[in-house]
Amino acid sequence: MEFTKRLLEQFLTLAEEKHFGRAAERLSMSQPPLSQAIQRLERGLGATLLDRRPGDLRLTPAGAAFAVEARRLLDAQTAVVERVRRVAQGLEGDVRVGYVSILSHRHLPRLLRAAAEELPGLRIHLHQDSTATLVEMLRSGALDLAFIRDPSPVSDDLAVHDFASERIVAALPDGHRLAGSDSIALEDLRDDDFVLLNGTALPGLALQARLACREAGFTPRCRADADDLTGLLGYVAAGLCVSLMPEDLRGFPVPGIAFVPFRGSSPYLRTTVAAVRRTDADAAVHRLLDLITRHAGRP
Amino acid sequence: MEFTKRLLEQFLTLAEEKHFGRAAERLSMSQPPLSQAIQRLERGLGATLLDRRPGDLRLTPAGAAFAVEARRLLDAQTAVVERVRRVAQGLEGDVRVGYVSILSHRHLPRLLRAAAEELPGLRIHLHQDSTATLVEMLRSGALDLAFIRDPSPVSDDLAVHDFASERIVAALPDGHRLAGSDSIALEDLRDDDFVLLNGTALPGLALQARLACREAGFTPRCRADADDLTGLLGYVAAGLCVSLMPEDLRGFPVPGIAFVPFRGSSPYLRTTVAAVRRTDADAAVHRLLDLITRHAGRP
DNA sequence: CGACTCGATATCATTAGCCATATGGAGTTC
DNA sequence: GAACTCCATATGGCTAATGATATCGAGTCG
Structure with missing residues (x-):
């Protein structure tokens, strides 16, 4: 039994009109084929649909x-x-998004809000992990889009889009001579003891910090290192060293630490890019990526 | 866009096999028409359903x-x-059933239980009313089946089926000289004061009670009347009169009243019939009616 | 580079679904 | 009972859906 739209439409019209002639007219056809269509329908269903009593057609239960x-x-x-x-x-669908933890502070909630408003049909599945793992998952198809650290090992089957560039700021202990300044120059710190990342967890940031110092004309004297930001913060708060950190952290006041921006053309840490598979044709991914690039670089 | 079963089946098979050749084989057809069918489907939907990459067919979102x-x-x-x-x-559907109040005591719960077990797909809509009103509703199509009193004004567009016959028993005050008997004869009560129904509410029972006395060879001396059974019960319990009632009431002991059956061929009150419209072809109604007649006459 | 795989395209035959006109037949009305 | 209403039946034409064969073309692999 095949329920074509036409057949259903014919039955429904007949059910409304309760009159073969009028129904046929509304359907722009003559009465006999309508009779036959309904008969075929009834035979196909194995059930009588109409109670054909003379001059008074009605539906059976x-x-x-x-x-x-x-x-x-x-x-x-x-x-x-x-x-x-x-x-x-791409107005409806599922997108699996990976991100590195730093992103969650400020950008992620803003993005999710914007996506919920602009693309309400999208279900976004979030997964947090390290850049290396995210790249692997993206390539294997376990993720559709990932916010990852740059520089990072991005092969050419992935396309990356700049998303957020965060400036580096100085993290100084409260008692530091420059702790009260509005802004400083990086070379003002050439004689200070530094604590920097050793590069195991956040290689991008570790590298950029050292590059920034070299550009400023000195090699930082490293009194210590740490493998994540909280380690750095501990050293600085103890008053032992100064450090360089992404400006994002200014939003989270840490007791004993002053974050001071650099003057003028300050060193940038190009942190986060949005990566997708080049071959991915998923329209939802592209709509989301478009939204992301439109929101890129905003504070 | 018309979704024939064949077309859906073709797409689903292809979605499983992910291979035009194998899918065509499973569908007992050659590959080209399958390609074309899927292309028509995609054009009709205005969406690409398959990602045709050489040697690796996959579904788009x-x-x-x-x-x-x-x-x-x-x-x-x-x-x-x-x-x-x-x-x-008639295994599924709605049946509107009317009934007179007497029925609710014992028969109705039993019937509903049986119907729920035997015809679980039926939704039964209950409506309680007087026999006259039920007949009118049945005829006008507001009800599909009605349990009504007999004798009653049943026109020949309705078909009736005997359902329950209740015997008349004597209702005696506890102190009555026959209150302890196992059974009595109606003429034993010829000199007692009676309280009987005046016929406004239950004309069948009122009539039958009087007919039974006439058959027993006497006219009951009516000290009082009442328009419903509770009125009768009140008079009897007060010790003032005896009365005749349907045996159903023996299931509901009333303080101060003894119900005593009549000996031998006792007078019957042929009470309840199930009525339906003769022209009604509703299978659910007939199934229910069949169930009812099979349960007719049981205690 | 040549054979192979796999899907797309081109062309053609068959069928059956759909509708039209003409007619039949039951029931109602005046 | 004659005209009328209304649905069913009979018959025929047309279109469009369906599928088959043959061929092409892109990509893969030894």
């Missing part, structure tokens, strides 16, 4: 039930078309 | 969504057929 179901089938079909089109256009 | 929806559409169609057939066979 089965016919009334089928009228309801027929309308549902029609609605379901158009709904399927709608849904598939929306998925194809 | 839209294709994956459509695969889910296609399966749902197929299931929905077969479910519709099933449902319509069940309604046509």
